Amino acid sequence: MLPAIEVKHVSKRYGAVHALNDIDLEIHNGEFFALLGPNGAGKTTLISIIAGLSLADTGDVTVMGHHVIKHYQQARLNLGVVPQELVYDPFFTVREILRIQSGYYGIGGNSRWIDEIIERLDLADKADTNLRALSGGMKRRVLVAQALVHKPPVIILDEPTAGVDVELRQTLWDFIKQLNQDGHTIVLTTHYLEEAETLCNRVAMLKQGKIIALNSTKNLISTLASGQSIQLKILPDDLPPALQSLCIAQAHGLYELRIENYAHIEVILSALRGANVQIVEMHLQQPDLEDVFIKLMRKNKESE
Secondary structure, eight states, rough: OOSSEEEEEEEETTTTTEEEEEEEEEEEEEEEEEEOOOOSHHHHHHHHHTTEEEEESSEEEETTTTETTTTTTHHHHTEEEEOSSOOTTTTTTTHHHHHHEEEEETTOOOOHHHHHHHHHOGGGGGGGSSSSSSOHHHHHHHHHHHTTTTTTTTTEEESTTTTTTHHHHHHHHHHHHHHTTOEEEEEOOOSSSSHHHHHEEEEEEEEEEEEEEEEOOOOOOHHOOOOOEEEEEEEEEEEOGGGGGGGGEEEEEEEEEEOOSSSHHHHHHHHHTTTTTTTEEEEEEOOOOHHHHHHHHHHHHHHH
16 A cells, blocks of 8 residues: 655755755555754745645655655645744635645535534534634634544644644544544644654654654653653652662752562552652653654654
8 A cells, every 4th residue: 555645765954054955755555643843943935845835846745646746646635734933814714724625636515515514623613713813712713623634544734733722632633533543644743742642553753864763752762761660759858778779860858769570669659658658649750752852853863
């Protein structure tokens, strides 16, 4: 089966800035994939090239087997993009703009799907409201609806929850997860790393136009994160000598101790009891994608 998106040796310069540097990437059909990186890493440039909005200096990109330049019509029919910026036409209602968007793709009789999108994104009470009268969060919902109106098999979400409320975030992810379960490929860029960790099967991390990590979310965390630890606030505030070799940090009245596994916690508790030390607070620190992200960014900064 052809990959949903295939990027081969793609490079892009803007003057002296190397926005993308020989990117190779394959995103499989049905994946929920995260494209992560700091500002300026090249994520939006890569998305623009995939969407055919920007030309690569070198390399090739296909969407569902269709070259984004040579077969741009087929490529764009297979792709829906939710941009990071709020771009909208203020002179139409929500329903009108979705009907117009359907027309761009030559789709008629699309009212049932438009109604479903409006309902699933909680836009029903705003369906006949002009876009200029909507809040920022509502406008972002409309951008999502526009990207989905032609039922594309591949959907790219560029910071879809930036600046939106918790309710919209939950509504959006419920809908997107259902689309993924129905077979749609989802590509997500986000600065909310907990979203990527919860939703995405695989992750690519970019920095300065290069992919510096590409693996399953689980493998990245298990191989690159710092491991488990517990934070303790104790009374008296004096860590017993038997535990001092486990201490990896001390701040704000909390000792952070490295643990090998959950059974190791009982060893620590036993040592505290033996020293007549009372636990005032205890927090289990699990490694997560944010740990991996920070570690990789710092590592690559040191090697520059």
